[in-house]
Amino acid sequence: MSKTTRGDIRRQRRREAAQARERRVREAARAAKAREKRVREAARAANKAQEDNKGIFFPVLLILLLVFGLPIFLISSVTLPDIQTALGMRGTPGTATVLSCEAHGSGRNSRRACQARFVFKASARPPVVLPTVADVEVGETFPAAINSEGDLVLPTGARGVWRWVPPAVSIFVIPAVLMIVFGFYVVRSWALGIGGIALALATAAAMIAGFALGG
Secondary structure, three states, rough: HHHHHHHHHHHHHHHHHHHHHHHHHHHHHHHHHHHHHHEEEEEEEHHHHHHHHHHHHHHHHHHHHHHHHHHHHHHHHHHHHHHHHOOOOOOOOEEEEEEEEEEEEOOOOOEEEEEEEEEEOOOOOOOOEEEEEOOOOOOOEEEEEEEEOOOEEEOOEEEEHHOHHHHHHHHHHHHHHHHHHHHHHOOOOHHHHHHHHHHHHHHHHHHHHHHHHHH
């Protein structure tokens, strides 16, 4: 093989190597541009999602306030007097002894009616017999108070307070469900969804404790 031929082969190889380097550089540049484009698109999507979340945040907040506030107002207006009686803030204190309990009706319409003999704590007044709560047993004696209307004997102390915990905290069940749904499926907010789960668990624990300690 002549020197000229060998030189041509070397030059051809150098040209091919240079072309290969140029192709690699162009491919790397295209890949970098593609990555940059994907980053820009992801940033735009994140910004759009954030703006959408901001737009829906206040309606969701308003819904949650209504769902929380209205039941709290309604239930507190009904249960607050009895809770105050259980805490000794209202009513006439004394001691109650359950005399009898009878079931009225059948099926879903059945209800339990109990009568208790109430002895006044700080008065010379004679004992009276009045209706009391249904979750008591005949012969049971417990600290109690007559409500402000004078027609019902309610347990006082820890038992009296705990028995009102389940109906009081049950108002948080619906808000907890809404927080979970809105958090995970509507606004895509992990904080809101996890907060709903925490609220649901706390509500369930409080209700269980209320049934156990207030019964």
